Amino acid sequence: MVRFVDVPNMRRWLIDTGIEPAISGIAETIASDFIRWQDFDKTARVASHSDIGVIELMPASDGRQYGFKYVNGHPSNPARGMQTVTAFGVLADVDSGYPTLWTEMTILTALRTAATSAMVARVLAPADATTMAMIGTGSQAEFQALAFRALLGIDRLRVWDTDPRALDVFEENMRPLGFDILRANSAAEAVAGAHIITTCTADKANATVLTDDMVVPGVHINAIGGDCPGKTELDARILPRGDIFVEYPPQTRIEGEIQQLDAEHPITELWQVLRGEAAGRTSDEQITVFDSVGFAIEDFSALRYLAAAIDGTDYFTEVDIIAEPADPKNLFALVAQGAAAPSLA
Known part of the structure; x- marks a missing residue:
């Protein structure tokens, strides 16, 4: 028998646990696993792209346990009343090969993406950061806001989206939770005065949601929306101005913001920062970019x-x-009764 966490049980667990404590726990687990980076068998995700979306498998193993996630990304789905992203995952015992956990991961992915963003921001964002701009207020936005409050104490948000309804939903969800929210009229207005900028849009295109002139010295950019070939969010001129931090270079070079740069452009791997083998933020004027693809x-x-x-x-x-x-x-x-004996007639 295999433990199975369906959507009702995931909801019940998260409501009982609390979203911010769950994100904090996941963030600490991610950090501890990145610190033991060399223990893992690693590979870029296996992606099957179509004109309107992507379906991916994401495997990893530390030699004791093996895990994978099935996930899709279809930006046009909401127009059909469906989620942009859905996922499920499996954890297995390496010694036997038997699965030990099967779970929904649509909600869990939202938690882990937010947890990763905030965990990284702890070492890259300005130490005195109080305000985050959010460009894109889709399904990930609330989780990002809660993660940054849980791990960095950020409770002042400046938000903008091309879809007024998405902004309405975000405000309805987050104002009752104690956030100070400014609803901007443009991306430029949203980022003005922010210490951290999170970009998270869904369109599968080389878009420019953050332009070079919007980025001032000292800011940390949490770029989480560009996550497949041909999908970016940042003006390419921003990237040479900052120090770029990535999860797994072979994957990020293909899918991240740095697909806009030469293959030899310098980057820093996050595990090295977390282990103290590479520097994170080194000055008040430094621009840091987390080029996150998951x-x-x-x-x-x-x-x-x-x-x-x-x-x-x-x-x-x-x-x-x-x-x-x-x-x-x-x-x-187990199935022998389904085999018919030959007729003797």
């Missing part, structure tokens, strides 16, 4: 955190998805 170790960490969190609880059911005959060398015995 990496499988973050999903592995989220799965690992969830698996530990639900131990000894009722936030899961058990499903029988492993065929186990009494004799492990006689799989046919």
Whole structure:
């Protein structure tokens, strides 16, 4: 039997745990896994692209456990009443190959993406940051806001989106939670005076949602929307002005903002910063860019955190998805009754 966390149980666990404590726990797990970066078998995600979206598999293993996530990205889905992103994931025991956890990951991915952003900002954002601009207030926005409050104490937000309804929803969700929100009339107005800029738009295109003139010295850019070939959000002129930090270079070179730069442009890997082997923020005037595309170790960490969190609880059911005959060398015995004997007539 395999533990299965469906959407109702995920909701129940998260409501009982609290979103900010869950994000904080996932962030610490991600940080601890990045610190042991060399323990992992790593690969860029396996992506199948179409004209309107992408379907991906994201695997990782530390030699003891193996995890993967199935995830899609279809920006046109909301017009059809469907989610842009959906996901599920599996955690397995390496020694036996048996899965130990199967779970929804649409909600869990939102948590881990926000947790990663805020975890990285702790080492890259200005120490006195109080205000974050958010360009794009889609499904990820509320989770980002809560993550930055939980890990950095950020509660002043300046927000802008091309869709007024998305702004309405964001305000309706977040104002009651104690955030000081300025609803801007443009991206330029949103970023004015912000210490951190989060860009998170959905269009699968080389867009420019943040222009060079909007970026002032000292700001930290949390660029999380550009995450596949041909999809970017930042004016390419911004990138040479700052220090760029990435998760897994072979993947980010193809999918991230740095696909706009020469393949040899210098970047810093996050695991090196977290281990103290490379510098993060070094001055008040430094522009830092987290070119985030999402990496499988973050999903592995989220799965690992969830698996530990639900131990000894009722936030899961058990499903029988492993065929186990009494004799492990006689799989046919499970279905033998479905085989018809030859007729003797």
